[in-house]
Amino acid sequence: MTTQARPVLDIPIFHKIYDLYKLLHSYHHCIPKAQRYTLWQKCENTTLALLEALIETSHRYGAERIQVLYIISNKLDLLKVLIRLAKDTRTIENQQYLEIQTFIQEIGKMVGGWIKSVPH
Numbered sequence: 001m002t003t004q005a006r007p008v009l010d011i012p013i014f015h016k017i018y019d020l021y022k023l024l025h026s027y028h029h030c031i032p033k034a035q036r037y038t039l040w041q042k043c044e045n046t047t048l049a050l051l052e053a054l055i056e057t058s059h060r061y062g063a064e065r066i067q068v069l070y071i072i073s074n075k076l077d078l079l080k081v082l083i084r085l086a087k088d089t090r091t092i093e094n095q096q097y098l099e100i101q102t103f104i105q106e107i108g109k110m111v112g113g114w115i116k117s118v119p120h
Contacts, residue, residue: 008058013110017054020103021047027096035091043086046079050107062119069115076111080104 008014024044031040050072057068083104087097 008055013107013114014051014054016103016107016110017047017050020100020107021051023100023103027092030096031091035086035089039082039086039089039091043079043082046075046082050075050079065118066115066120069111069118073108073111073115076104076108 021044024040024047028036028040028044053068053072053075057065057072060068080101083092083097083100086092087094092100
């Protein structure tokens with residue numbers, strides 16, 4: 001009896017990153033114009049890159065999957081820095097920062113757990 005992997009679009013981490021992008025996009029109109037197409041666009045693009053890399057994991061196994069998971073982890077670290085920079089430059093409000101950080105922390109735990117569960 002073989003177990004079939006769940007499609008990547010059905011796993012919780014996919015939905016969490018997807019919802020994070022929707023949240024970032026919902027703030028787009030609130031972002032000052034000077035940062036909307038620079039720093040904020042980079043935040044949105046990095047989140048889209050997370051989704052893209054996550055989809056790529058469904059086509060990888062073993063060591064190749066681990067490599068992609070580390071790429072996801074690195075992109076998530078970059079997003080943390082960009083979001084902190086957005087807060088520090090007053091591109092986003094503290095409440096928005098906290099809401100985004102909650103998503104990022106949850107996603108980070110999911111990625112870490114996935115990395116530990118994949119055979120090396």
